[in-house]
Amino acid sequence: MVRSAASVRALRTRLSATLAPPLLAALLAAGCASQAVGPGETADWKPQTPNAPAVYPSESKMNNEQGQVLLRVLTGPDGRPTRVEVQKSSGFNRLDQAAVDAVRRWQFKPLPQDGTITWREVPINFVLAPVNAEMPK
Structure with missing residues (x-):
């Protein structure tokens, strides 16, 4: 409720x-x-706005590197990340590191002030915009 x-x-x-x-x-x-979250369960991972998005590395753009990085983020009761780990790699170290660097600076929804810490799963997508073959007339 x-x-x-x-x-x-x-x-x-x-x-x-x-x-x-x-x-x-x-x-x-x-x-x-x-919603109730038991020990070891993932809480609401959505960050509080305005959190800066992950910066797409320019070298990754030039090499057409794309993918999703799935991070495990340990947060304290204040919602600040205390530990960020790559749970599933995008396949590109630059993208993985950019995701970790961004999420380390994020602020998540705080938890009850009972000393609770929790792991959250955070997907970060790196997708290049498709290049249109036709120019508008």
């Missing part, structure tokens, strides 16, 4: 008089979570 910010504030106000702050925080986090 997803709650609006106003309903969360109202609930927090009603409960704060009767519950200790740590218990209140745990209840609010549980009630507002959009």
